[in-house]
Amino acid sequence: MFQKSLAELAKGLKAGEFTSRELTQHYLQRIEDLDEELNSFITVCPELALEQADAADAAIAAGTSGPLTGLPIAHKDLFCTQGVKTSCASKMLDNFIAPYESTVTANLRSAGMVMLGKTNMDEFAMGGSNENSFYGPAHNPWDVNLVPGGSSGGSAVAVAARLAPVATGTDTGGSIRQPAAFCGITGIKPTYGRVSRWGMVAFASSLDQAGPMAQTAEDCAMVLNAMAGHDHRDSTCMDQPVDDYTAKLGNSIKGLKIGLPKEYFEGLSEAMSTKVRAAVAELEKQGAIVKEISLPNTKLAIPTYYVLAPAEASTNLSRFDGVRFGYRCEDPVDLEDMYKRTRGEGFGKEVQRRIMIGTYALSAGYYDAYYNKALKTRRLLSNDFAQALKEVDVIAGPTAPTAAYEIGTQSKDPVSMYLADIFTLGVNLAGLPGISVPCGFIDEMPVGLQLIGRHFDESTLLNIGHQYQQTTDWHKQCPDMAQEENN
Numbered sequence: 001m002f003q004k005s006l007a008e009l010a011k012g013l014k015a016g017e018f019t020s021r022e023l024t025q026h027y028l029q030r031i032e033d034l035d036e037e038l039n040s041f042i043t044v045c046p047e048l049a050l051e052q053a054d055a056a057d058a059a060i061a062a063g064t065s066g067p068l069t070g071l072p073i074a075h076k077d078l079f080c081t082q083g084v085k086t087s088c089a090s091k092m093l094d095n096f097i098a099p100y101e102s103t104v105t106a107n108l109r110s111a112g113m114v115m116l117g118k119t120n121m122d123e124f125a126m127g128g129s130n131e132n133s134f135y136g137p138a139h140n141p142w143d144v145n146l147v148p149g150g151s152s153g154g155s156a157v158a159v160a161a162r163l164a165p166v167a168t169g170t171d172t173g174g175s176i177r178q179p180a181a182f183c184g185i186t187g188i189k190p191t192y193g194r195v196s197r198w199g200m201v202a203f204a205s206s207l208d209q210a211g212p213m214a215q216t217a218e219d220c221a222m223v224l225n226a227m228a229g230h231d232h233r234d235s236t237c238m239d240q241p242v243d244d245y246t247a248k249l250g251n252s253i254k255g256l257k258i259g260l261p262k263e264y265f266e267g268l269s270e271a272m273s274t275k276v277r278a279a280v281a282e283l284e285k286q287g288a289i290v291k292e293i294s295l296p297n298t299k300l301a302i303p304t305y306y307v308l309a310p311a312e313a314s315t316n317l318s319r320f321d322g323v324r325f326g327y328r329c330e331d332p333v334d335l336e337d338m339y340k341r342t343r344g345e346g347f348g349k350e351v352q353r354r355i356m357i358g359t360y361a362l363s364a365g366y367y368d369a370y371y372n373k374a375l376k377t378r379r380l381l382s383n384d385f386a387q388a389l390k391e392v393d394v395i396a397g398p399t400a401p402t403a404a405y406e407i408g409t410q411s412k413d414p415v416s417m418y419l420a421d422i423f424t425l426g427v428n429l430a431g432l433p434g435i436s437v438p439c440g441f442i443d444e445m446p447v448g449l450q451l452i453g454r455h456f457d458e459s460t461l462l463n464i465g466h467q468y469q470q471t472t473d474w475h476k477q478c479p480d481m482a483q484e485e486n487n
């Protein structure tokens with residue numbers, strides 16, 4: 001049963017092959033059996049899940065169900081969920097139970113989805129390996145000695161190991177797409193403003209965006225249908241009609257123009273370049289027209305992001321002060337001591353590093369040299385994409401420069417970790433949608449093809465992903481521990 005995609009499970013539920021309770025029990029059992037080794041969940045909520053499953057079964061029986069009713073989902077642990085811990089994988093929020101529900105989780109709940117639990121991540125979404133978690137690293141199910149990517153690492157692991165058919169993630173600079181690539185699943189970061197950020201704990205507010213992670217592009221389309229839409233509680237959420245993403249999956253890609261940025265292939269390993277070019281050739285076979293393009297400012301993406309994101313983080317995270325909620329240090333001698341020790345003890349190293357970088361970049365003497373300059377280079381990067389997307393419909397390239405690496409090998413060197421974000425950061429800086437689709441293996445580890453589209457054109461990305469998955473089977477491959485015969 002767990003091998004099935006979300007779309008297949010939806011059909012099975014509708015046909016009465018199993019109930020939502022049975023399906024939910026099945027996944028809860030898999031989590032119990034396998035997650036000790038994988039560490040993909042921070043919180044599992046069996047009682048709540050079964051209660052929601054029973055309600056879904058009642059709705060199905062009453063004929064009031066929708067396309068997602070009764071299907072299980074896992075949420076990244078930075079979406080506020082009323083009554084269920086929301087930790088952001090930080091000691092700072094280890095005791096935090098949100099008094100309200102995020103719009104994303106509320107939308108999926110009202111679509112009838114069943115919440116299995118909350119997934120592991122890099123602390124406050126800062127990282128690309130899931131090693132920066134207060135709860136310890138999540139492990140890649142293809143090889144448990146390797147990282148699953150991050151920051152939405154737990155969500156990617158849960159889907160890849162078939163502990164959940166779908167999960168939510170968030171992406172500030174690649175946090176949906178890169179772990180999707182490392183774990184061999186599909187993940188889409190929608191256009192900035194497509195999905196509400198209300199109740200999503202903020203990291204960098206001009207970049208953060210939520211999206212689905214699943215086995216297939218079709219599954220992502222189903223879930224994005226319920227996630228996307230206007231929300232007056234998030235002033236950056238756009239009041240723009242939402243496409244029916246599943247309705248547009250059947251379109252032919254004949255004549256579609258795909259651009260390959262030459263900068264994305266300069267210095268790229270032969271192995272990765274071959275995989276990406278083979279995937280693009282497959283799309284060409286289906287009628288797409290491929291041409292080389294240029295994104296001349298690509299090399300500015302890392303310095304720009306790693307000034308702006310920490311700057312925004314330093315202000316967003318100032319709310320964690322030990323006063324109103326979250327961690328508070330023991331026996332402070334005075335207010336200053338409480339602030340200092342609460343933040344020193346409650347935040348992990350990477351979070352502290354970013355707060356310091358961000359505070360420095362925003363400080364009076366350096367604001368123009370760093371923050372203001374980064375805003376200008378952000379504009380150059382956006383202009384590159386805007387120009388390219390006049391010439392082509394979508395841009396294709398690798399999601400990340402490498403496949404997953406061994407736990408512990410990069411965590412000592414934050415800069416080398418930052419450099420690995422080269423292909424994903426620009427997409428957030430320009431507010432564009434991007435999808436990662438599994439496109440093969442390097443040394444037995446999955447890698448992803450990234451497709452970048454025009455603002456609000458998630459439909460085209462999901463359709464290309466879907467068409468690609470009609471003639472390839474990379475997305476169907478799963479790690480040994482998720483093989484039917486082993487369970």
Ligand SMILES: NC(=O)C[C@H](N)C(=O)O
Binds near residue numbers: 150173176421
């Ligand atoms: N949050 C993200 O989207 C991932 C990025 N690697 C970061 O650490 O900022």
